[in-house]
Amino acid sequence: MKTYLLLLLCVLSTKAFAQEASVTGKLIDGKTDQPIEYAGIILADKADSLKKIGVVSNAKGEFNFLRVASGDYNIRISLMGYNTILKTITVNGKSINLGIIKLTEDAIALKDVSVNGKYATATIKKDTVEFNADAYKTQPNAAVEDLLKKYQMEFQFFKILNEIEVVERTNYQVVTQLRIKNTEGKYILLQHRLVYLASNNDGSVWLSLCLYNLINEHLEFTIPQSVIINTLTGKVIEHDEQKIKHIITEREREILQLIKLGYRSKEIAEKFSLSINTINRHRQNIFYKLNVTNALEACKVAETMGLL
Known part of the structure; x- marks a missing residue:
């Protein structure tokens, strides 16, 4: 048997x-x-x-x-x-x-657009999102305010991915309108989309994709300035600069500004009449909120995100 x-x-x-x-x-x-x-x-x-x-x-x-x-x-x-x-x-x-x-x-896509390689914006590892500060360098041929919106929405996008189940991640994407200078020095409009593709077995994001499309100049052809879209439910998360600016507290912003100027924890503690332990706790909170691992990365990301 x-x-x-x-x-x-x-x-x-x-x-x-x-x-x-x-x-x-x-x-x-x-x-x-x-x-x-x-x-x-x-x-x-x-x-x-x-x-x-x-x-x-x-x-x-x-x-x-x-x-x-x-x-x-x-x-x-x-x-x-x-x-x-x-x-x-x-x-x-x-x-x-x-x-x-x-x-x-694609002859249309290649007509005016030049695409260069760039660093990964962020990596999700289990329950944290690690942002790559080198990805937040201002591009000389792009409008600064457009890039600011793009970076802020990418930051929020990876935060959302980190908070939801892996099977739900494909429902979300970032759509941003960018003004980019072409080889003739003239601004053209691009649609930038950031989409999630796949995760590793441990839940970390393995692959995401940036797509750039030339926007046709037509009165009835428009795209959002900068939004996160849930393609399953149709929910749209608008760009909220005020919400981004309040990621860190005013005290944390003051401390980060001094860190950027080269102040050490002891000097910052003396300036605010606080203990070194309190300052170090603020530092760790800043790193956690910005999802970085050191002061240099924190300053780079915060400055590019318009927090400093």
Whole structure:
């Protein structure tokens, strides 16, 4: 009896395993036939659009979705400067190789916009969000007030992601309108979107994507100045500069200003007639609220966020 039961379990296990397959492919440039790296590929269940996973192509242009259950899926392949590709596939327990996929240049997107590499804005690690101060450097070709809104909304966006379940993160995105100077020194309008794609097993954000699109000059074509949108419920979180400014208290702002000027904890304590322990506690509160690990990062992020 035990032997038959063991055989039955083995058959069921084999059958269940066989129902999961892989979906692979390779991306190349339509003109040069060179592999395309860092393209974003999203695999979404047609029956439930909330069920989706994302990967990026490697240096060889290859991508691979592992352990894909049987069903119908939509595939979206996108990369700044290239036309987006949409495909529909059906997985029936067998692995699918989509072969070589050629991406063609988006002539409109490439006409005026020059995109350079940048640091990751933030990393969510379990119950904390670590912000990269080097990501908050003012770009010389962008309007400062637009960048300020963008950075403030990104800060709030990652805060929200940190407070919700992983399965809900794909519902949120940041939409910001930016004025950027082109190569001729003229301002053009861009739509910037920051979207979440995937997390690691420990809940930390593994992949998020910044998308930039040229805004057509048309009276009826407008986008929000800066908002966070829940695409599932339609809820919109408006940019609230006053709320951002009150992330830290007035006392913490005063202490941070002195830290920026090079004052040590002992000197700050003497200036405010407080104990060193109290000042150090304020310092730790500042680091926690700004999600940074040292005074230099705190000053950089606070200054760029308009807190100093």
